[in-house]
Amino acid sequence: MADADPTPAEPTRKIRVALLFGGRSGEHAISAATAAGVMKAIDREKYDVLPVGITREGQWVLAGGDASRYELSADHLPEVTSETGTAVAGLGEIGHVDVVFPLLHGPFGEDGTIQGLLELADVRYVGCGVLASAVGMDKHYMKLVFAGHGLPVGPYVVVQPREWEQRQAEVVKRVSDQLAFPVFVKPARAGSSLGVTRVDDVSGLAEAIEAARFHDPKVLVEQGIAGREIECAVLGGRGGAAPRASVPGEIVVDHDAADFYDFEAKYLSASQARTDAPADLPDEVAERIRDLAVRAFEAIGGEGLSRVDVFVTPHGEVVLNEINTMPGFTPISMYPKMWEATGLSYAELIDELIQLALERPTGLR
Ligand SMILES: Nc1ncnc2c1ncn2[C@@H]1O[C@H](COP(=O)(O)OP(=O)(O)O)[C@@H](O)[C@H]1O
Ligand SMILES: [Mg+2]
Structure with missing residues (x-):
């Protein structure tokens, strides 16, 4: 468990990071694939990594460091099971960690529940807090919050x-x-x-x-909104600075192969959709999207990271689709890809996110 020391890591030892992945939601396999990517890229000189898998039933297991078993392919959806490693009773049994990186997507991970557990335990963690996570997960309240801030949402x-x-x-x-x-x-x-x-x-x-x-x-x-699907990656600002927005990227779906950007087009079939970063957009439109992405992040009280997804209509109108507080985060996912195109590598991005979490105080902020 993390201590409440205001200087979370002494320079003499590595920073201990727990990666939480898998989990109870339908996005279990995607989360495991993200963990594989992070385990491979994280700076081992600086960080001591503790992979903690969560089974579909909610059992926590110390998963060991073999990243390749969690890689995703068209014929293999990775899974955390009770055989994956040693079962632990939860946060209290994983030992001291300086920071938790919740690589969980969907309910019981991206929705404020795990964030609440970490807040209760006074443990530092990467990404959005309880409220932002919950609002970002629930497309109904997300739209109410966006609309309440005067941001454009569809009917x-x-x-x-x-x-x-x-x-x-x-x-x-x-x-x-x-x-x-x-x-x-x-x-x-x-x-x-x-x-x-x-x-x-x-x-x-x-x-x-x-x-x-x-x-x-x-x-x-x-x-239904007819338009291009554009995404923008937001990263919290260091030292009290404003949030940063990446160059926007585009999802280009092959409409002969897929109706829309569905599960298969997202993860299983390379031919059904392509991601471009940066998106080919007029500068003025790209700037409006970046500005809107930061405003959407701030509207929900975002911290750390989020990916903001919009539609751009043929008239150049930008409409918010959703914000994802724990976006896909494998090395080929759009969020890292957009930062890469903006000048921040996957390994640098992981480092930046952990540093943001370490500089953020625990408790109300
Ligand atoms: N209102 C809409 N108009 C047009 N396409 C949409 C709309 N809502 C969703 N889609 C399509 O469905 C995909 C998934 O919907 P989304 O709301 O992003 O759900 P998820 O949270 O599962 O990603 C989008 O990427 C897009 O291709
Ligand atoms: Mg989406």
Whole structure:
């Protein structure tokens, strides 16, 4: 466990970093792949690395240092199991660490829960705090917070669990009255496009809502936005400086092969989508996106890192899609790739994130 010493690491010893990965969400395998990338790239001269896997059931295991077993490929989704290493009872049993790097995506990791545990234990950790993580995870509250800050979001309808269970016809009518097809139906709290369906007419709506409900009882139906998918990486500022925005990148989906940027296009099929960083955009548009990305980060009270995803319409209008407080972080993921294009390598980025976590005080801030 970390101590409350204001100087977290003495120069004479390495900084001890616990990497938390796997976890209880549908993005378990992606998180493990991220851990593989970080384990390989982190500066071992400076950091002592403790890999801690979390199984799908929530069991913590000391995972050992073999990064290659967590690599992701089209025919191998890596997984943390109880056989992966020695089981521990949780944070209290992993021993002293200076900082925790939660490489977890989705609910029970990216949503403020693990951050709350670390806050309670007074342990320093990388990335967003409890509130920012929770808001960033929940696409409903995310939109409310963005809109409350005057930031542009598209039209949407929230489908609460009780409403769907008791008044399906009303939900279908509300969607048809308020939104134009195609719409995107998605779980409020998921990621990696899990449970997301594009629906072209009302006949497909109920099935798509049921598919989203498999991941989360709360569902969002969003108006489809025709535009380019652009992303921007935000990194907290050092020493009280303002957050930094990377050059924007673009997701280019091959629409003959995939409907949209779904799970397969994201991770499994290299031919369905391509990522470009920097995106080919007029300077003025790129600047507006970077400015909006920082404002979105600040709107949720972001710390450390986030990736802000937007749509750019054919008229050059920029609309927020979402903020990801623990974006994909493998060496080929968009977040590191955009920093690479901005002049910060993957290893430097890992170092920067850990240093940001070490300089941040614990407790209310
Ligand atoms: N409103 C929308 N209009 C157009 N495409 C969308 C919309 N919402 C989602 N998509 C498509 O679905 C993908 C996944 O949706 P997203 O909201 O980003 O969920 P996730 O959190 O799972 O990444 C997006 O990358 C995009 O390709
Ligand atoms: Mg997304």
